[in-house]
Amino acid sequence: MTEQEEMIDGIKSHGKQKKGMAHLIHYLEGRQLTQRQAIHGYCYHCCGFGEEEDCEVITCPLYPFAPYSSKKRVIPARRKKP
Numbered sequence: 001m002t003e004q005e006e007m008i009d010g011i012k013s014h015g016k017q018k019k020g021m022a023h024l025i026h027y028l029e030g031r032q033l034t035q036r037q038a039i040h041g042y043c044y045h046c047c048g049f050g051e052e053e054d055c056e057v058i059t060c061p062l063y064p065f066a067p068y069s070s071k072k073r074v075i076p077a078r079r080k081k082p
């Protein structure tokens with residue numbers, strides 16, 4: 001069994017059914033993901049396979065895009081050239 005197959009088995013038997021789960025499994029199966037799907041899959045993995053509701057790691061650059069974050073995406077205003 002490959003590392004990817006072992007991880008898929010682990011996710012299916014112990015992971016929570018949450019956003020990002022399917023994307024992570026699809027990635028491990030070798031399918032292509034969009035950037036958003038990749039972020040959701042990564043956050044699912046990072047949150048203990050769906051254990052945490054909101055990681056609250058506001059210093060993480062993925063946080064504004066995280067599937068469970070409570071903060072809305074904030075786009076900083078562009079600086080004007082002098």
Ligand code: SF4
Pocket residue numbers: 042043044046047055056057060061062063064066
């Ligand atoms: S936003 Fe949170 S869950 Fe997503 S990668 Fe960053 S720390 Fe992990």
